[in-house]
Structures are given as structure tokens and as C-alpha cells.
Amino acid sequence: MTKPAVNLEPALKWFAARGWTPFEFQREAWMSYLGGESGLVNAPTGTGKTLAVWMGPLIEAAIEGGVSGGSGVAEMATPSVKKRRGWRDGAEPLRVIWLTPLRALAADVQKALSAAAEGLGLRWNVELRTGDTSASLRAKQKERLPTCLITTPESLALMLSYADAAAKLGTLRAVVVDEWHELIGSKRGVQTELGLARLRTMNPGLRVWGLSATLGNLGQAMEVLLGSGGGGSGGGRLVRGEGRKAVDVETLIPADIERFPWAGHLGLRQLPGVLEKLEHGGKTTLLFTNTRSQTEIWFQSILRTRPDWIGQVALHHGSLDRGLRARVEEHLKAGTLRCVVCTSSLDLGVDFQPVDQVIQIGSPKGVARLLQRAGRSGHQPGMVSRVVCVPTNAMELVEFAGVRDAIAAGAIESKMPLRGALDVLVQHLVGVAAGGGFVERELLAEVRGTHAFGGITDEEWAWCVGFARGGGAAMGNYPQYARIVEGEDGVFRVASPMVARVYRLGVGTIVSDASMTVALVRGRRLGSIEEGFIARMAPGDVFTFAGRLLKLVRVREMTAYVEPAKRKSGRVPSWQGARMPLSVELSAAVRVKLDEASRGVFESAEMRSVEPLLRLQQRWSGLPGPGEILIELAATREGKHAFVYPLEGRLVHEGLAALLAYRLARLKPRSFSMAASDFGLELSSPDEFDAEDSTWRSALSTERLAEDLLACMNAAELARRQFREIARVAGLIIPGFPGQARSQRHVQASSELFFDVLSEFEPRNLLLDQARREVLERQLEFARLRRTLERIQGLRLLIVKTDRLTPFSFPLWADSLREQLSTEKWTDRVQRMRVVLESAANEPVVRRQRRSTKGALRADD
């Protein structure tokens, strides 16, 4: 429909004269942009995605005459436009906002964008505005915004919360959302949607462009980004970069499968092979692990074997101090490191051109995740991304065989956008009220233009406005929750400057985990560890962190002070992270590999290597074929066990284990202990398990699924904990001021207190509903669990009684045993038990305090 308002030929000629031919998809994006459209660009990293989108606004500006005199593109500008414009170089008003989800990317983007503008003869101001931005630059930006502003979703929300927002942002022509795939599935994505809706209202005709890695639902990702209010005239254009980036997936096959562990996730058995790769596989390697503690352990192990590599190997994970991480990134860019051992903290990133090899230790958990990591190497057009996969246990060989198939088939995970996150909406209402105010009907229409709130009912909307207005029924008496007021002109504004201030303190949707700062006695900050880990240690104890051995000296406030230890070994902290399950796509790929194995097909190197083990599984128990699901019944010293292998990822298996235990106990009262992995689940009991098909069929039924699951999962307690995030995002809990460390335990306690009060006095509070919904969706993966049970309905149950643990069941058994036995010394255990008993003894007092929240807390109880 839309005819581009400009002729691109002069620009192309200009590029050609400089020996550069743009890719077809880049031209498509520019043309579309110049024609007034919005859209989404999907292309492999390192192929010029950034340029594809950035060139649109640049060419537009050049053609309009915003060029520095005499430059090569001056001929693109029509004389009349040139004459009309009075702007001088570098003094143009805000034209483009570039949103990035990661502060660390901002400076690199700035460099790239400035260079591109320079190359086109434009002297554009490209400035950063993130939490790191200095006070002086902020002050300058309060006066005047640059031509291009690189910022984050949170900082955008902040800018929208100042009274002059409309005036400052009213000249905007385009917003680019970089790494949209990182945002879309989270509340940060919802916040971005709301911010974009605001900008569209201020700037009709605004063009929004996203950049995204490959997702299973790219079309939907674009729709969400553009909203129903966006999309220009054509409803949005999806631009795909041509050709797939070549990815070379190699697996480090264990030398001797007979001696290769059946269980475990650390993978140190493969250290010699990995060292060999580090030495000869490339100059610079990123070594990805799945957990922070694993990073620490691998780092130590590498240096213990190769002390001559000290200074050439670094480590990088999310609990390390930002300064330390920044230094590692610099060295990486400079190409002076042989290897960085890291977690997802380096999944995204700066174009690390020197990286020529990526190693993945253990399960990649998802297809997209492995591709993302592989893409960190060969980060240039035409270069091949290489990843070496290192299995840490036998079944991971099957996983790697599966992931290769999935990549070949293009089976990439989707990221589902969130809908109806009312906590984010409440936060937004306060922000908009601070940023010049809103008329209710108008803002409702704007918010309904987003995907996240396209379906919001009048009642829900009224509830949210009422909540921001008075804190809802239960909080109505507390003035600090009357955050917005309606003026006589019908405009809602913040009730006081204090409200705006508190909003700015708490902006954003990321709620951090409980953690304690770790710092050297002399003062340097090293990072953070969970409170619980430090609480279990006494001064003088030694632990490993940030790649060093540290001795705990003392704990003050929320900081653990340490000094270098002389000992050679210490405990490694573990962090309570999210428990990422095997993805839907990868699970399916693994099931296919096992189907093949059951038919005697072992085609890849991975499958041939694991063949003896799978044959053993077949002999001792069985291999589920197509249309079958395996249930093993076994007896050990610990009791009787039932193992079920749906292969649907850990979260589903946890829910399913609880569900099966609940349903089996209903048939015959008894108690179970449970374990779950990405492959299956285990129930243990002193009593024999029933081998009847009908018993298991009814236990695996989809009937009354939600009721049974809620009954057995202690959903109320889960929701209570989930409420912490919601209370924080909705502004019920006010974080401490900067620099005032506030114990997260405190935050947790007060959010639980809110939950209890609301449940009692305002059970219809919609945020409580949201907490329950989030538990179902996120912690239980309810939809996936239901689909799993539906799938099982159509399968034949292969129920096998085994004499011993099998290759499938051993890892589950070992897992559950680890929970019962501790590797720590007996005295430590007694000490810990005493602490546990003491706190258990104190429990009733705590509970009584919580209950008596109507009055003040009784301190003397």
C-alpha cells in the first residue's frame, strides 16, 4: 500500500561508491522504514541487523537535509527540504530512541551508531541514558535530549514520569527495540509495551522497529511489539535475514562410555578433553556452564591443572561485582584471554569478535539457548559459529543428539508474551500520573492498544485505578497508598511530589533475590552471595568465590567481610536460582531419539556412543518406543520406588510427582517421598507399588486436574511467596533508599504480611488472583502439565518391574539420596540441625506475630 516517500537509489549509489553492498534484507528494512512502516527484523547475530534498522532513520535524515555540508550524501536531500530546515549539525531534536535490555550493550551500540552516522556524513548526538549515566549528563539531558538516545525500558519509564515528558519526547520519529526476544516473555516486556503506547500517543506516526533472535513465534512477537495502535499503515513488516547462520555443533564424546557417569551434572570427568580444546581448539573460548557454582568449580579445576594459565583464564557470572565483570569483558574484547568460564551472563553481549570457540558444559536446556551461545563465536558475517558440547552424564549424550536434530529442523522455542500483569499496570498508572497526568478514558484506550492489556475489562481497569487511588479496600486508611488523585479538570495526577519520588525509586519489574554483599576487609567489593550460605558459616571458615579462596572474617549489616585464605580448598557457595526446565522443543527431540533407539536406530556419534547403555536399559527394563511411556517399579534398601519418564522437563515432573502421590494415597493411604529431573520422576514408599495398568491410568488422568494439583502443591503458600514480586512491582512495598541496604528477608516478611492482611480483609483483591495465576503458569507450568497428561492418555503404559536401578532410574535415585545424606562433616551437621531445631522451636512465636498484624507487633513475645 505505502509507497516509499523517497528514492533509495542515491543512498545505494553512495554506499556502492564506498565498496559496500547491503544485504537484501537490510534494503527491505530501510525501504519499509522510509515508507512509514513499523516492523521486526530477524537475522542471525553478526549479519548487520543493527545496521538494517539504524540506516532507515539515518537515510531519512540525510534525505531531509540533515547532513553536514558538502558530504557525500548531500545529493540525497531535495533542495526544498534543505531550505526548510534550520537545524545545525548535532543540534537536531530527539529523533530516535534505541531501547536495549542490557546496560552493558549501550556503550557498544553508541559506538556503532555514531560510526554509521559519521559514515553517512551526519553529526548526530548519540547519548546514553541508563542508571549509570552521570549526574552531569543527566542534568544536561533534562535541558535537552540528544538526537539519538540509547536507553533501557526502565529509564524510558522514568523519563515518562517527568512533567515535561510530552514536550521532550514529542519530536520522536522512531523507536528501535533491540533484543526484543529477551524482553517479550517477561514483565519488562509488558513495561516496554506500555511505554511504547505512551510514545505513540505523543507522536502519531511513530515507527517502532524490533530486532530479535529467532523465535518460534516471530509473527506474534512483532504483533506484541507494535500493538493494535501501531504497525503503521501496513500492520507491520517482518524482515528476515537471508540464510541461516552456519552453526557447527560438535560433542565431546567420552572416551569410555562404560566408565562414564550415569548421573551428575558437574562434568569434571571431561576436564582433560576440555583442556585439550582450550589449548588447540581456538585462541579465545567462552566456556558456558549452567550454574554459578559450577563456574567457580570449573575455573578452579582448570587452573589447578594448568597453573601456567593464571591470568589467561577468567570467570564471569551474575553474582560477581559489576566492576569485576566489566574488566573481564574488556580483556575479552581485547583478545588477551584464553578462556572465560561463564553462565548466561555472557549469553547476550557485545560483539566479542575475538571469541572463536564456544564450549557448553552440560544440558543446554533449550534449542534457542544453545544457538544463542554458539552465536557468541564467529560473530561476523560469513563466519561459522562453533560450539563444542560437553555431556556431564550419559543421558546428556541423547540430549545433544536431539538438539542437533532440532536445530536442523528449525524447531526453536517460542517466548510467550504476558497478559494481564496488573502489578505492572498499577506501576504505570502512577508513573503516567507523575508525568503530566492522565484522563481516565484516554489512557484506557491507549492501554487497550497494547497486547498485554488488550483484553482488560472495565472492572479490572477500574480496580487498578482505584488501587492506585486508595490502595484498595484493605489499605484505604493508609494515606501513603492514595497515590493518585483526580483533579477538578478530570486529570489524574500524583497526590504529592513524594509519590513521584517513591515511584522513581521503585521503577522496574526486576525483583532481586535475597543476597549479601561479599567484600574484602580492605574494602573492595567482590559480589554477592545468598544470606543463607553465609549464615551457615562461622568466622574463619573458608569458601570459594570470584575464583579465589576466601576466609570469612566478620559479618556486618548486609556485608560479609573476607580476606584471602591460605588453605587450598573450601566450600563452594550455591545460589538458589530459577530452575529452568528442559524446553518443550528439546524434550520432544529427546523423545524422538529414544524412539529411534528402541527401534535399534543409532545414527549420530552421540547415539552410537550411548548405545551400550541404552541396550542395557532395554535389557534390564525397557526402552519406550513410539506410542509408549515407561513406568519402572523397583526395590532398594531404602524402600520401594516407582519411576515415570514423561520427558517433559523438571517443573512438569515435580507437579506430576506431587499429583501422583496425592492420587495414589487417595486410593490407599500411605506416604511418599518424591524426586524429579528433566527426564522423569520418582516416588518412594515403604510399601509395594501397584503394577496395574488401571491404577496408573487413573492416577495420570486429566480429570479434576486443577483441583487435585492445587490441593497437593500447597498452592496457598506458593502464592504467598510469589506475592513478593507483585507487591514490589505494584508499589505496595517501598524499597530502601540507595545505599541503604535492607534485608531481603525483611522485604519477604512484609510482603507476606500484606498477603495475609489482603487475604483476610480484601479477598477479591486482583493482585492476589495474579499471584495464584503466576504460580500456576510459572512454577507449575500448568498448561504444559495438562498437555503432558493429554499426550499420555494416548500412550500405552509400559509398566516394568526391575530387579535393580537402571540407567534411567539411577540419576533420580542418586538425586533423592543426596537430599537425605550430607557430605559435610558430622559436627557441621549437628550444628546445623541445632539451628534448624532452634528456629523450629521459635516458629509459633513468629507466627503469632504475623497473625496479630491488626495492631502493632508485640515485641516482647
Add this chain to the structure above:
DNA sequence: GACCTGCTGCGGCTTG
């Protein structure tokens, strides 16, 4: 006889 799981990300007052 085999077993050391649990990621990432943002932001902030005070005003001469």
C-alpha cells in the same frame, strides 16, 4: 560403582 545443580536483567532522593 556410578552422585557436589539450579540463569539473566533494571532502577533510585536531596537542589544550590
